[in-house]
Amino acid sequence: MENEPLVKNYDSDEQDVRRRLLADRTISEPNHDKDGQSTYSRSRSTPSGDEKDDSIDTVLDVPTKCVEQAKEVGKLVVQYVVDHTHLPHWLLDNEYLVSGHRPPMPSFNQCFASIFRIHTETVNIWTHLVGTLIFVIIFFYLVTRPSSEVPIEKKITFGLFFLGAITCLLFSTLYHTLSCHSQQVSKVFSKLDYCGISILIIASFIPWIYYGFYCEFGTKIAYLLITALLGSGCIIASMWDKFATPEYRTCRALLFMAFGLFGFVPTCHYVLLFGFKYAFTTGAAQWLVVMALLYITGACLYAARIPERLAPGYFDIWFQSHQIFHIFVVAAACVHYYGLCVLSMHQPNFNDCRKGIAPAISNVVNSVFN
Known part of the structure; x- marks a missing residue:
């Protein structure tokens, strides 16, 4: 019943268009009079006042109809969204996003179709979907290079980084796409989303420790083991059901920030080992600092829910904290990749490592036997 006025409006518009087309066709038909001159030519040469008014009205109606059609398309795009107060408890997350939410849609087809519609999750989906595609392209470009151009060890270490980034961004994209499917599906993909952060x-x-401590085998293994243990702890915490609830938003942000800040330990060790100047030029430590600032800033905005906390309802679709966090994550991953490229270009080879190790061993042997 609600659609009847809309249908009537469309019918009346079609009738108006048909009447105008018939009128134009009547005017344009070349009817010959007794003198052998067509009225068509006379009508083109000396149009009457009514014909001028009709042509002006037709021209003025074009933008009006375009605006009306655009409004109707907009209604079709956003007509299915609901306010925050109409969501079930398992979809309640950010009360400062007042409107534009997807209702429960227990169909995977509907959930994936919502990627191309406007709602509170649209930008969250597309930011990490585009990031996934970017890293997939770079990953395949890297692994398909000949070994003479890209050594096998670089393919492995960089490949692990790309796989981690792709996993994180893909899990995030799937979660934001399918979070409205059902409570069970939302819970599963929420856990995968947080596991993806730990994996990233x-x-x-891995590649930074590998190239940063290239000749320090024991140090390299120790830091990699500590990283694996801390990451496993974060993954185990992500499996906890309450971890994904809104009440633990700040705890989630602090946990991943603490894990990320562990990177300052090997960075400080690297600076002490090789010197400040070397670490922030050849060692590309400055890019690690930029990456850390991006991650921390994004996580703080996400935990504080800024800017939507300052103006509830104004950032429902665009520029909400979660969207900014997503953009910072992709930017930080790109910065880290650039820093790894700089670091890997200045890596020593194994012969240089042996040259550095041999004098140290001889000095130890001499000190023991002399």
């Missing part, structure tokens, strides 16, 4: 942090540490 672990994958980010």
Whole structure:
């Protein structure tokens, strides 16, 4: 019943268009009079006042109809969204996002179709979906390079980083797409989303520790083991059902921030080992600092729910804290990749490592036997 006025409006519009087309066709038909001159030519040469008014009205009606059609398309795009107060308890997350929420849609087809519609999760989906595609392209470009151009060890270490980034961004995209399906599906993909963050942090540490402590085998293994243990702890915490609830938003942010800040320990060790100047030029430590600032800033905005906390209802669709956090995550991963490229270009080879180790061993042997 609600659609009847809309249908009537469309019918009346079609009738108006048909009447105008018939009128134009009548005017344009070349009817010959007794003198052999067509009225068509006379009508084009000397149009009457009524014809001028009709043509002006037709021209003025075009933008009006375009605006009306755009409004109708907009209604079709957003007509299915609901306010925050109409959501079930398992979809309640951010009370400062007042409107534009998807209701429960127990169909995977509907959930994936919502990717192309406007709602509170649209930007969250597309930011990490685009990031996933970017890293997939770079990953395949890297692994398909010949070994003479990209060594096998670089393919492995960088490949682990790319796989971690792709896993994190893909899990996040799937969660924001399917979170409205059902409570059970939302819970499963929420856990995968948080596990993906831990995987990305672990994958980010691996190539930096590998190249940063290239000749320090024992130090390298120790830091990699500590990273794996801390990451496993975060993954286990992510499996806890209450971890995904809104009440633990700040705890989630602090946990992942603490895990990420562990990177300052090997960074400080690297600075002490090789010197400040070397670490922040050849060692590309400055890019680690930029990456950390991006992650921390995004996590703080996410935990504080800024800017939507300051103006509830004004950031429901665009520029909410979660969207900013997503953009910062992708930017931080890109910055980290650039820093790894700089660091790997200046890596020593195994011969240089042996040259550095041999004098140290001889000095130890001489001190023991002399």
